[in-house]
Amino acid sequence: MTETFTHCALHVRDLAESVAFYESYCGLTIVKEHGEGAGRVVWLASPGSEKSFVLVLLGGGQEHVQDNDDMTHYGFSVPSRLDVDRIAERAKRDGCLHWEPRDYAPPTGYLCGVKDPTGHIIEFSYGQPLGPGT
Incomplete structure (x- = not known):
């Protein structure tokens, strides 16, 4: 199996x-x-x-609360660092930016975190060995 x-x-x-x-x-x-x-x-x-x-x-879920040091998230890959920056700027304007863009050693790459309407963290990354931009 x-x-x-x-x-x-x-x-x-x-x-x-x-x-x-x-x-x-x-x-x-x-x-x-x-x-x-x-x-x-x-x-x-x-x-x-x-x-x-x-x-x-x-539907019907509760608000999800997570502090900045908790790395629990769902990940989406984007084609460039500029895309990470654009998403972070948009999220900042929308009031839902959770992690500012930052670099991590391989294989993590460059990323930012955005809160969805329930509070789940969505990571947008560039440079990981998954998805576009690999």
Whole structure:
């Protein structure tokens, strides 16, 4: 048997607000939805990854609180350092920047952290051996 990592599921405080965040900041698109009202579930994916990995959002979650030294996060790779800087500037304007851009030794690379509407930290990185910019 070979296991395959297919999805990550998050309870979010406001489903519509979270879907809009992940579409806007992360470039994800809705690939599947089911249920209604409080039972609505949304699957999001990066274009081209719809059949291999999805982020599942479920409404009704609690606010997630995390301090600056806690490195728990979900990671997205971007094609350049400039993209990390642009995302950080946007997040600063939007009031959701969690970690200023910073360099780390390989394989971590250059990154910033942004809070989603529930408080989960999303890392945007350049220079890791995963995704674009590798």
